[in-house]
Amino acid sequence: MSKSLQAIRGMNDILPEQTPLWRYFEGTVARLLDNYGYKQIRMPIVEFTELFKRSIGEVTDIVEKEMYTFEDRNGDSLTLRPEGTAACVRAVLEHGITGGGQVQKLWYIGPMFRHERPQKGRYRQFHQIGLEVFNLDGPDIDAELIIMTWRLWGELGIRDAVKLELNSLGTSESRGRYREALVEYLSAHHDKLDEDSQRRLKTNPLRVLDTKNADTQAVLVDAPKMADYLDDESRAHFEGLKARLDAVGIPYVLNPKLVRGLDYYSKTVFEWVTDKLGAQGTVCAGGRYDGLVEQMGGKPTSGVGFAMGIERLVLMLETLEQIPEEISRQVDVYLCAFGEQAELAGLALAERVRDQLPNLRLQVNAGAGSFKSQFKKADKSGALYALILGDDEMAQQVVGFKPLRGQGEQQSIAWDALAAHLATCVVQG
Ligand code: ATP
Ligand code: MG
Numbered sequence: 001m002s003k004s005l006q007a008i009r010g011m012n013d014i015l016p017e018q019t020p021l022w023r024y025f026e027g028t029v030a031r032l033l034d035n036y037g038y039k040q041i042r043m044p045i046v047e048f049t050e051l052f053k054r055s056i057g058e059v060t061d062i063v064e065k066e067m068y069t070f071e072d073r074n075g076d077s078l079t080l081r082p083e084g085t086a087a088c089v090r091a092v093l094e095h096g097i098t099g100g101g102q103v104q105k106l107w108y109i110g111p112m113f114r115h116e117r118p119q120k121g122r123y124r125q126f127h128q129i130g131l132e133v134f135n136l137d138g139p140d141i142d143a144e145l146i147i148m149t150w151r152l153w154g155e156l157g158i159r160d161a162v163k164l165e166l167n168s169l170g171t172s173e174s175r176g177r178y179r180e181a182l183v184e185y186l187s188a189h190h191d192k193l194d195e196d197s198q199r200r201l202k203t204n205p206l207r208v209l210d211t212k213n214a215d216t217q218a219v220l221v222d223a224p225k226m227a228d229y230l231d232d233e234s235r236a237h238f239e240g241l242k243a244r245l246d247a248v249g250i251p252y253v254l255n256p257k258l259v260r261g262l263d264y265y266s267k268t269v270f271e272w273v274t275d276k277l278g279a280q281g282t283v284c285a286g287g288r289y290d291g292l293v294e295q296m297g298g299k300p301t302s303g304v305g306f307a308m309g310i311e312r313l314v315l316m317l318e319t320l321e322q323i324p325e326e327i328s329r330q331v332d333v334y335l336c337a338f339g340e341q342a343e344l345a346g347l348a349l350a351e352r353v354r355d356q357l358p359n360l361r362l363q364v365n366a367g368a369g370s371f372k373s374q375f376k377k378a379d380k381s382g383a384l385y386a387l388i389l390g391d392d393e394m395a396q397q398v399v400g401f402k403p404l405r406g407q408g409e410q411q412s413i414a415w416d417a418l419a420a421h422l423a424t425c426v427v428q429g
Contacts, residue, residue: 008124008125009118009124010116010118010123010124010125011123011124011125012123012125018314020327020328020330021314021317021318021323021327022310022314023327024323024324024327025156025310025313025314025317026109026129026310028152028155028156029109029129029152029308030109032148032151032152032155033107033131033148036105036144036148037105038105038106038107038131039104039105039106039107040106040107040108040109041088041091041106041107041108042108042110043081043084043087043088043090043091043108044081044087045080045081045110045111045113046078046079046080046081047078047079047081047086047087047090048076048077048078048079049067049069049077049078049079050077051079051086051087051090051296052067052079052081052082052086054086054295054296055085055086055089055264055292055295055296056082056083056086056264057204057264059203059204060204062082062083062114065115066082066114066115066116067079067080067082067113067114067115068080068082068113068114068115068124080113081112081113082112082113082114083112083128083130083307084108084110084112084128084130084132084307085130085132085264085289085292085305085307086296088106088108088130088132088305089132089292089293089296089298089303090296092104092106092134092293093293093296093297093298098134098135098293098298098301099299101135102134102135103133103134103135103136104132104133104134104135105131105133106131106132106133106134107129107130107131107132108129108130108131109127109128109129109130109310110127110128111125111126111127112125112126112127112128113125114126119279119280120277120278120279120280120315121277121278121279121280121309121311121312121315122280123311126309126310126311127309127310127311128307128308128309128310129307129308129310130305130306130307130308131145131286131305131306131307132303132304132305133145133303133304133305134293134301134302134303135301135302136302136304137290137302138237138240139237139238139239139240139241139244139268140240140244141304142237142241142267142268142288142304143240143241143244143245143248145286145304145305145306146164146241146245146250146270147244147245147248147250149272149284149306149308150164150248150250153272156313156317156322157317157320157322158274158313158316158317158320158322161274161275161276161316161320162272162273162274162283163251163253163272163273163274164245164250164251164252164253164270164271164272165252165253165254165255165258165270165271165272165273166241166242166245166252166253166254166255166258166268166269166270167226167254167255167256167257167258167259167268167269167270168226168227168230168234168235168237168238168267168268168269169206169226169259169260169265169266169267169268169269169287170226170229170230170231170234170266170267171231171233171234171266171267171290172266172291173231174229174230174231174234175206175226175229175266177229178224178226178229179205179206181224181229182205182206182208182209182223182224183201183205185222185223185224186201186205186208186219186223187201189219192215192216192218192219193208193213193215193216193219194211194213194215194216196211196213197211197213197216206259207259208220209223209256209257209259210257210258210259220257225256226256227256234267237267237268238267238268241268252270255271258270258271260285260287264289264291264292264295265287265288265289266287266288266289266290266291267287267288267290268287268288268304269286269287269288270285270286270287270306271284271285272284272285272308274316276316276319276320277312277315277316277319280312282309282312283308283309283312283313283316284306284307284308284309284313285306285307285308286304286305286306286307287304287305287306288302288303288304289303289304289305290302290303328382329382329384330361330381330382331361331362331363331381331382331383332360332361332362332383332384332385332422332426333360333361333362333363333383333384333385333386333387333422333426334362334363334364334365334377334378334381334383334385334386334387334404335349335350335362335363335364335365335386335387335389336365336371336374336375336378336386336387336388336389337364337365337389337390338371338374338388338389338390338391339390339391339394341394342389342390342391342393342394343368343389345389345394346364346387346389347364349389349399349415349418350362350364352415352418352419353418353419353422356419356423357419357422357423357426360422360426363381363383365377365378371390378404379404383404384403384404384405384425384426385401385402385403385404385422385425385426386400386401386402386404387399387400387401387402387418388400388401388402388410393412396412397414397415398412398413398414398415399412399413399415399418400412401413401418401421
């Protein structure tokens with residue numbers, strides 16, 4: 001017997017019973033982004049490996065150990081994208097759409113791939129909705145990104161379950177000075193650091209700040225503080241952002257240890273975190289990356305963005321039971337027809353109704369069946385109404401109209417009047 005085929009660990013099917021919630025979530029975000037004036041961009045999911053090494057940074061977790069990298073038939077090293085920013089920057093540069101200071105407000109959606117240890121809220125193929133803004137360098141746009149997500153949490157009914165953490169990493173100059181001071185301090189306490197942090201001290205010292213190790217955390221208590229190293233420009237930017245969040249009434253917590261995993265951030269960094277999902281608590285994360293475009297070979301171009309994890313947010317909606325009732329019902333009306341003539345008439349009638357009510361969710365019974373079996377299927381479909389076409393109805397050119405939920409007697413409706421009648425009793429999305 002051959003071994004049965006299975007999906008790759010950490011790569012999930014999203015089953016039909018789950019897709020309505022995904023589509024509700026994705027639709028809500030897409031509508032919001034449209035309304036704020038963002039345009040969608042679609043990039044390939046495979047890029048040259050070099051792109052990610054150059055943008056994300058060689059010594060980050062992602063590049064060091066999480067990428068799905070392979071050689072294609074030409075011998076090129078390719079990688080399944082672990083995140084969207086690199087490809088988005090590559091795309092805007094390649095097409096010259098940020099040249100001459102052109103502002104771009106872009107968003108994307110799709111699968112990302114990281115070879116991590118699969119667990120609740122952490123997968124090897126996962127999905128993000130991400131957003132990037134180019135050529136706006138003030139704190140007003142940083143604020144807009146956060147305000148937009150705040151509105152999203154409100155619309156989804158999960159605002160009370162998330163918390164905004166905020167930090168500023170400063171310009172690359174001020175971060176450079178801070179890094180020096182931090183390395184000097186940590187080197188003096190080298191023996192008290194955990195092994196991972198000792199390694200990071202050499203490769204990516206800011207990452208030591210978000211260690212989970214208690215001994216290292218104790219050492220960090222007296223470490224130099226990033227806030228003391230911010231230059232005037234970074235400080236003004238950060239104050240500008242906070243003033244705007246205050247004006248809109250968005251609460252935040254300053255977290256001086258928030259550094260984010262990737263190399264390319266500068267000034268603003270933020271995370272929306274929750275305590276409802278266990279260990280995988282970050283649902284949306286982002287920040288400013290003013291040096292990235294230049295680092296990737298473009299003209300100096302400011303950038304700011306974020307990405308949210310769809311799996312984690314869908315999990316939140318489920319955990320907090322914020323699933324709108326209307327998404328669980330996918331059929332409005334179910335048409336049952338008995339006998340061949342009725343089936344033919346039913347098909348034609350259904351198409352006429354669909355012409356007039358393009359948003360009606362009308363399901364026509366397939367596979368014939370007895371009165372009892374078709375009714376069972378109509379009921380199971382979740383439809384509000386059944387339409388019935390039998391010999392009697394055919395003779396009178398009417399259709400039986402039967403409410404399936406709640407009260408109401410069956411009535412007969414003339415074929416010509418059916419669409420108008422349905423329009424009055426089914427609320428169409
Ligand atoms: P984490 O600290 O949880 O590993 P990250 O900093 O690596 O997150 P980002 O690269 O900032 O994550 O990605 C943005 C968002 O994408 C995260 O906040 C999270 O919601 C989601 N995400 C990241 N990695 C995964 C994963 N392996 N599985 C599911 N969602 C993920
Ligand atoms: Mg990660």
